[in-house]
Amino acid sequence: MGEPPQAVRRSPLGHLAAELRAASVPGTVTVREVPFVRQVNVRGPGGKPFPAEPNTVATTGDAAGDAAGDAEGDTVLVWLGPDEWLVVGPGEVPGMPGAEHESVADVSAHRTVVELAGPAAREVLLKGCPIDLHPGVFPPGRCAQTLLGRAQVIIVCVDERPAYRLFVRASLAGYLAGWLIDAMREYQCHTY
Amino acid sequence: MLLIPCPWCGPRAEIEYRYGGQAHVAYPPEPAALTDAEWAAYLFLRDNPKGPFAERWCHAAGCRRWFNVLRDTATHEIHFSYRAGERP
Numbered sequence: 001m002g003e004p005p006q007a008v009r010r011s012p013l014g015h016l017a018a019e020l021r022a023a024s025v026p027g028t029v030t031v032r033e034v035p036f037v038r039q040v041n042v043r044g045p046g047g048k049p050f051p052a053e054p055n056t057v058a059t060t061g062d063a064a065g066d067a068a069g070d071a072e073g074d075t076v077l078v079w080l081g082p083d084e085w086l087v088v089g090p091g092e093v094p095g096m097p098g099a100e101h102e103s104v105a106d107v108s109a110h111r112t113v114v115e116l117a118g119p120a121a122r123e124v125l126l127k128g129c130p131i132d133l134h135p136g137v138f139p140p141g142r143c144a145q146t147l148l149g150r151a152q153v154i155i156v157c158v159d160e161r162p163a164y165r166l167f168v169r170a171s172l173a174g175y176l177a178g179w180l181i182d183a184m185r186e187y188q189c190h191t192y
Numbered sequence: 193m194l195l196i197p198c199p200w201c202g203p204r205a206e207i208e209y210r211y212g213g214q215a216h217v218a219y220p221p222e223p224a225a226l227t228d229a230e231w232a233a234y235l236f237l238r239d240n241p242k243g244p245f246a247e248r249w250c251h252a253a254g255c256r257r258w259f260n261v262l263r264d265t266a267t268h269e270i271h272f273s274y275r276a277g278e279r280p
């Protein structure tokens with residue numbers, strides 16, 4: 001008997017971590033993968049705490065108020081459709097009060113998260129994203145499902161730096177990372 | 193490029209959508225009672241007006257919901273959109 005096989009968890013962009021670090025320009029725009037974020041897809045009639053307003057996020061938990069969902073116990077509820085939400089973060093998945101039918105599916109392996117932050121982050125996204133990301137329209141707490149380059153993404157604005165979290169399918173993450181690295185290349189040469 | 197208003201997400205570019213053909217084509221209540229010609233007409237025959245046309249669109253890259261749009265086939269003007277199940 002040899003050694004038992006070791007379970008090794010690999011994130012979709014783990015092999016590109018060095019490239020993403022090299023593409024980041026601190027103070028202008030930085031990019032990194034936030035791997036292994038737990039995501040749960042919930043469908044049903046809604047109700048508090050699930051946000052009813054389209055394209056918004058709500059935060060529950062101890063450290064409520066930050067739309068990133070990193071803090072232990074923090075949960076971010078992302079609007080995906082009139083009866084569909086994505087619950088992001090390690091906290092408890094809230095139930096729908098009085099719901100007769102709801103479906104709850106762990107989809108953590110479906111997407112990985114890319115965080116793009118810095119004063120030039122919005123400009124980078126605008127190179128391949130057809131929606132209005134002006135802070136007056138898309139401030140922290142807003143989300144959108146749209147296309148970035150040729151990839152479908154969920155964009156969540158998490159804070160005012162600005163910082164955006166891009167939820168992208170695992171199979172398209174390599175493409176999106178390459179697209180972002182290319183879109184960020186100009187900031188290597190000139191300061192913002 | 194059309195700017196199509198999704199009833200849920202607001203105006204978005206045409207590339208986020210899939211086209212679904214004519215709207216309000218009801219499924220026959222008793223398909224087995226139809227003749228072959230009537231069934232073929234239900235499956236394949238659609239209106240082709242020059243002017244306002246109610247059609248189905250799916251916000252494929254967004255909220256993934258089907259909805260209806262009244263679009264002018266001659267000018268591409270989009271008069272309005274409304275949710276599935278609603279009547280204009």
